[in-house]
Amino acid sequence: MLTMNNVDVLLSSQSPRRAELLRQIGVRFCKINAECEEVLGGDESAPDYVQRLASDKAQAGWQVATAEGLRLPVLGSDTTVACEGRILEKPSSLDEAMAMLRHLSGGVHQVYTGVSLIYPGLEEAEYQQVTRVAKTDVWMRPISDAQIEAYWKTGEPKDKAGGYGIQGFGSAFVEKISGSFTNVVGLPLEIVVQLCEEYNIPIWQNDPNEIGEQ
Numbered sequence: 001m002l003t004m005n006n007v008d009v010l011l012s013s014q015s016p017r018r019a020e021l022l023r024q025i026g027v028r029f030c031k032i033n034a035e036c037e038e039v040l041g042g043d044e045s046a047p048d049y050v051q052r053l054a055s056d057k058a059q060a061g062w063q064v065a066t067a068e069g070l071r072l073p074v075l076g077s078d079t080t081v082a083c084e085g086r087i088l089e090k091p092s093s094l095d096e097a098m099a100m101l102r103h104l105s106g107g108v109h110q111v112y113t114g115v116s117l118i119y120p121g122l123e124e125a126e127y128q129q130v131t132r133v134a135k136t137d138v139w140m141r142p143i144s145d146a147q148i149e150a151y152w153k154t155g156e157p158k159d160k161a162g163g164y165g166i167q168g169f170g171s172a173f174v175e176k177i178s179g180s181f182t183n184v185v186g187l188p189l190e191i192v193v194q195l196c197e198e199y200n201i202p203i204w205q206n207d208p209n210e211i212g213e214q
């Protein structure tokens with residue numbers, strides 16, 4: 001099996017936010033593209049759902065890495081929004097965004113992110129997998145239909161769970177949060193840092209040629 005110079009983790013994700021957050025704590029990583037089906041189970045709770053999908057995404061990445069002869073830790077993650085028993089994924093139309101943001105308007109909802117790390121064991125076929133879930137409560141200001149229409153036109157809602165981005169224009173809708181901010185953006189750094197410490201994955205690499213995505 002191969003290793004890659006200057007890479008400590010493979011990020012099994014296409015999310016630019018996750019890459020940016022990992023870069024922010026100075027982890028040396030490389031993105032890998034692994035397909036993973038995301039289908040909610042009939043009676044699955046939001047935390048169970050993100051835990052399962054984070055684990056599946058890490059597994060899918062691990063398989064791609066293994067097929068390419070790479071033997072490095074693999075990180076997978078999934079974020080979802082839950083509000084009064086409903087799970088809100090990415091809206092694919094203005095109508096869906098309208099229904100979601102009306103539901104979130106003026107109330108409190110929960111954002112869950114699962115983070116899963118697969119770490120190679122001593123023997124070639126061996127690995128350990130650990131998956132953790134973060135939860136943040138988010139309170140929204142009342143949002144008007146006209147605001148939702150204007151917000152949809154920015155293009156921001158469509159690739160975000162719940163139809164908003166707290167890190168972007170969507171911040172205008174947010175009154176306050178309780179819990180991790182980076183969890184809402186898609187990668188709870190408090191969990192990632194904890195996993196890095198437990199598995200001796202270096203953070204705070206500050207060589208400008210080595211930091212972040214390699």
Ligand SMILES: Cc1cn([C@H]2C[C@H](O)[C@@H](COP(=O)(O)OP(=O)(O)OP(=O)(O)O)O2)c(=O)[nH]c1=O
Nearest residue numbers: 013014015078079160161164165166184185186
């Ligand atoms: C609530 C919220 C979600 N999001 C994003 C985080 C996730 O990228 C996205 C939820 O979709 P996910 O399915 O978790 O992730 P993804 O499809 O973007 O990336 P991948 O599966 O390849 O890792 O919503 C924000 O960026 N800001 C927010 O405020």
